[in-house]
Amino acid sequence: MNGPPRSAIVDPRSLRAAAAVAFLSALLGVVGGVSLPVAVGIPLGGVAIALVVRSRPGPVAPEYGLLPALAGTGAVAALATPSLLVGALAGAAGLALLLWNAESPRDLVRGSDPFPGLLVPGLCLAVALLAAVALPAGRAAVGAAGVTLVVAFAIVVWALGEAWRDPEVPAKAI
Amino acid sequence: MSAADSPASPVRFRSRAFVLLGVGAALAAVAVADRDSVPLFLAVPLLLGPVAALLAAARAAAPRRVVWSVDGSRDEVEVVGSIEAAGAGPPTGIVPVFARPEPLVERVPPEVEATASGIEFRLHWSAPYPCLVTVECPTLVWRDPLGLLERNLPVLGEPLRVQRFPPELARAARAPLRRTTPLPGEVRARQLGPSGEFFGLRPYGEGDTARQVNWSATARSGRMLANDFRVERTGDLLIVLDLRPTSLGPEIDARLASVACAGAYGLAESFLDQKARVGLALFSEFVTAIPLGSGRRQRYQLLRALQAARIGDVAGPSERLAVSLRRYFPPGVTTVVVSPLADDDSTMVLPHLRRRGFPSFVLSPSPIRLLTEHPGPPTEDDARAVRLLQLVRRRRVADAWSEAPVVEWDDFWSLTALTSFFARPAGRRSGP
Known part of the structure; x- marks a missing residue:
């Protein structure tokens, strides 16, 4: 599994994730009632700038290069009119941003497959969307209980994760 | 194989996670302030x-073991190796980071392939001029699938020594060296060589x-055996490197020092192979x-120095x-x-060496090529500058x-001039 050639400006896998971010962000804006030039222009501009920045050599560019795309998608999300579909699109755009962020085109070897890493954020997003549909709105107590529940869940998962994570050192070395 | 070179480090967030x-x-915060759920879903x-x-x-x-070697000749530096971990399975999410030392340059992008047992790599570097460098073990970094966390993995392995010098130096040891008398209290080792008793x-x-x-001995023992002969003496060689700063500037000086060190090591290795003291x-x-010495330990000391x-x-x-040399070396040693x-000041060491009893000759790496190298085709002015530099150098060499x-x-990448100098009687001029 060879890494991409150093001369390639944009990694094809990054390009797919970038296209997904641009498409989902623009769709989010269009469905959310944002004017078409803004809904399409801001995400596309952010993604284009992020692509250019991330393709530059040096260790800093891939670390902070996603900021323009994050800002563009965030701006569209803030301008969009809330609805369940718009929320789902915003969540999907967030997952696509995570996918894009996982890419390091200049690494010599590809990292592991990023899709398993999206499982937990995707599940939590699904829970949040279901909660938005099923739970009664307008009650602060429900919101507080939801937040507490999520925090407790995260702590339990973290604690269990500590126990699940077996050391990679062979047994005879311990 | 040495102990772990880089210990395991704790997991740390990368900047992109922050x-x-x-x-x-x-x-x-925007979602809470605007009472808008869409930014929250994105967040x-x-x-x-x-x-x-x-x-x-x-x-x-688990620690990873790096097994690697250097190949190639002349200016080519081909580093071939693998990174393996016993019982740790395929290297999921492990990224090697190679530190390329100066003055080596990347000729072709590296080939890195993840296999079932580890990572195989081939680095294509080149040396723009002779050099002695040490390539440190690669750093191994584990990254999570989302690329937000990383941790350095422990690596077992030896640094790689790369020595590049003109191949003609291997034939330089045919030069007749002067024999020197031992210093008081000095005991000479046996002198062995290809001829004698x-x-x-x-x-x-x-x-x-x-x-x-x-x-006969080979047939009896079943493995190739060679004769060693006690030679009367092979001679001594003193290599003096002038590492004083010059008017060429620190960058050119450093490159010339690299060339000089590589040449000196090639020369020393060649004579040490012939059991001479260097x-x-x-x-x-x-x-x-x-001080003068022979054997593997001396070779290692010279390389380190x-x-x-x-x-x-x-x-x-x-x-x-010249004064200091008399404290460490007997007069009369070939220098x-x-x-x-x-x-002009650099030629002043020669009369002092002569007066102190060190018969010497000069091996002079020319700085002209380093001074005039630049991208693009040479212009008329460049040719004129090169001509002037050559005139100045010719005058200085004539003084020396x-x-x-x-x-x-x-x-x-060629020291034919040195081998022909050794082959001909001393005093005959070599070079243009």
């Missing part, structure tokens, strides 16, 4: 990504001729000396070199002064010739 957390927190994956990455992190990691048997080595092979003196402000050799900050007076002769023979080293 970017995600920061943007996620900002979106959550959920951004905030939970780092948490998911933490869940994927292993608590400890029979001394004993030893395993056949690369470079032994068919005449040296003891065919000493080294590095002269910048003061003299750093390695030459790898650590750098251009000094202050130039010492020329006479100091090679490796100096670019970049300043009045004190000692000078071997000019113009093409850094």
Whole structure:
């Protein structure tokens, strides 16, 4: 599994994730009632700038290069009119941003497959969307209980994760 | 194999994780301020990504073993190797980071392939001029699937030594060296060589001729054996490196020092192979000396000293070199002064050496090529500048010739001038 050639400006896998971010962000804006030039222009501009920045050599560019795309998608999300579909699109755009962020085109070897890493954020997003549909709105107590529940869940998962994570050192070395 | 070179480090967040957390927190704040749920939905994956990455992190990691070697000839440096971990399975999410030392340059992008048992790599570098460098073990970094966390993995392995010098130096040891009397209290080791009185048997080595092979002993033992002969003396060689700063500037000085060190090591190795004693003196402000010696330990000491050799900050007076050499080396030892002769002052060491009893000759790497290299086709002005530089150098070399023979080293990858100098009687001029 060879890494991409150093001369390639944009990694094809990054390009797919970038296209997904641009498409989902623009769709989010269009469905959310944002004017078409803004809904399409801001995400596309952010993604284009992020692509250019991330393709530059040096260790800093891939670390902070996603900021323009994050800002563009965030701006569209803030301008969009809330609805369940718009929320789902915003969540999907967030997952696509995570996918894009996982890419390091200049690494010599590809990292592991990023899709398993999206499982937990995707599940939590699904829970949040279901909660938005099923739970009664307008009650602060429900919101507080939801937040507490999520925090407790995260702590339990973290604690269990500590126990699940077996050391990679062979047994005879311990 | 040595102990672990780099210990395992704790898991740490990469900068991109903090970017995600920061943007996620900002979106959550906007959502709360605007009472708008859409930014919150966007923030959920951004905030939970780092948490998911933490869940994927292993608590400890098995050390990886780096097995590598250097190949190639002349200016080519081909580093081939593999990174393996016994019983740790395929290298999921492990990224090697190779540190390429100066002055090596990347010729072709590296080939790195992840296999079932590890990572195989092939690095295509080249050396723009002769050099002695050490390539440190690669750093191994584990990254989670989302690329938000990383941790350095322990690596077992030896640094790789890369030595590149003109191949003609292997034939340089045919030069007749002067014999020197031992210092008081000095006991000489046995002098062994390819001819003389029979001394004993030893395993056949690369470079032994068919005449040296003891065919009867080889037939009896079932492995190749060669004869060792006790030679009367092979001689002594002192290599002096002029590491004083010159008017060429620190960058050119450093490159010339690299060339000089590589040449000195090639020369020393060649003579050590012939069981000659070789000493080294590095002269910048003061003299750093390695007394005459032979054998593998001496070879290692010389390599270490030459790898650590750098251009000094202050130039010492020329006479100091000759005076100091008398403390470490007996007079009469054949002396090679490796100096670019970049300043008029650099030729001043030669009369002092002569007066102190060191018969010397100069091996002079020419700085002209380093001074005139630039991208693009040469212009008329460039040609004129090169001509002027050559005139200045010719005059300086002529001055040096009045004190000692000078071997000019113009093409850094060829030392034919030196071998022909050794082959012909001393005093005959070599080079243009």
